[in-house]
Amino acid sequence: MKRENMIKVIGVSILAVIGIIVPAYAVSTISGTVTSGGTGLNNAKVTAEQIGGFLVAPEYVWTRTSTTGSYSLTVNDAGTVYQVAAMLTGKQYNKIDRTPPTSTANYALTSILLKDAIIWVVADDGFQADHPSWQIDAKNIAYAFADGWFREEHSINMKDSGATYGTYASPNSAPDCTTWAQNARTALDWSSTNNRGAKIAIVVAGKDVTFTNGDLGCINPAIPSSSGTYPLIVVKDGYGDPAKLSMHEIGHAYSLTHSTASWKHVMWASVNNVDAIKNWRPADDSTIELNRSWYQ
Ligand SMILES: [Zn+2]
Numbered sequence: 001m002k003r004e005n006m007i008k009v010i011g012v013s014i015l016a017v018i019g020i021i022v023p024a025y026a027v028s029t030i031s032g033t034v035t036s037g038g039t040g041l042n043n044a045k046v047t048a049e050q051i052g053g054f055l056v057a058p059e060y061v062w063t064r065t066s067t068t069g070s071y072s073l074t075v076n077d078a079g080t081v082y083q084v085a086a087m088l089t090g091k092q093y094n095k096i097d098r099t100p101p102t103s104t105a106n107y108a109l110t111s112i113l114l115k116d117a118i119i120w121v122v123a124d125d126g127f128q129a130d131h132p133s134w135q136i137d138a139k140n141i142a143y144a145f146a147d148g149w150f151r152e153e154h155s156i157n158m159k160d161s162g163a164t165y166g167t168y169a170s171p172n173s174a175p176d177c178t179t180w181a182q183n184a185r186t187a188l189d190w191s192s193t194n195n196r197g198a199k200i201a202i203v204v205a206g207k208d209v210t211f212t213n214g215d216l217g218c219i220n221p222a223i224p225s226s227s228g229t230y231p232l233i234v235v236k237d238g239y240g241d242p243a244k245l246s247m248h249e250i251g252h253a254y255s256l257t258h259s260t261a262s263w264k265h266v267m268w269a270s271v272n273n274v275d276a277i278k279n280w281r282p283a284d285d286s287t288i289e290l291n292r293s294w295y296q
Pocket residue numbers: 248249252258268269
């Protein structure tokens with residue numbers, strides 16, 4: 001046996017022992033009901049995010065109710081605060097703090113109107129050359145793949161402006177995405193007064209575009225703190241989870257800054273972590289709720 005194989009065998013043995021001694025008492029349940037107008041919401045989504053110990057390991061679990069609006073979540077830390085949120089398209093997002101094992105959380109969600117986020121889609125020349133159905137593919141990467149999360153959690157409806165999709169003969173390299181985005185903004189003449197009926201422009205950059213610093217996307221001119229800024233977002237083609245990428249960049253458009261708490265958050269600065277969850281942390285959810293009418 002080679003030495004490296006010996007090490008692997010020993011490693012497996014140690015892991016097996018650790019597996020046996022994980023304490024079972026730490027597992028707790030948070031359960032309750034989600035209703036609206038007294039009726040159980042069978043399709044509501046319920047998430048629990050750990051707040052105590054957040055800097056180390058933000059636990060995240062979610063469930064979808066099956067009968068009469070009831071739900072049950074299994075969480076691993078009985079001594080810490082969880083922010084438990086209930087949500088459904090067309091209902092007001094709501095969250096309650098609970099510390100298991102005192103863990104019942106019942107929700108009566110109120111109905112709200114969807115808010116549109118009206119988007120103008122642009123694709124650069126490299127993307128168009130790569131994609132025979134470039135309009136459909138660009139729309140999907142720009143926002144359609146991410147739309148479900150905005151819709152379900154915050155009743156935001158990503159909507160096409162109806163304008164002809166923009167095209168951009170782009171430079172194939174730039175030091176960073178922000179520089180490339182500023183050039184795109186100028187070349188496309190995208191502004192508050194030339195907005196094609198949209199409130200956000202999203203430019204999909206082809207695989208031939210390289211940002212020296214490794215950027216996958218960005219927002220220009222900066223993360224807004226108010227409505228009416230007509231941001232231009234860039235997302236690169238070729239990233240394995242385009243929904244997560246546009247959730248991140250459109251999240252910036254709703255004033256979200258980068259999470260420094262954990263790489264598992266979608267707003268972590270480096271979005272290309274395969275294990276990151278498609279979910280905003282509770283503080284970010286509150287910010288999106290405040291700003292959800294910015295781009296209608
Ligand atoms: Zn970012």
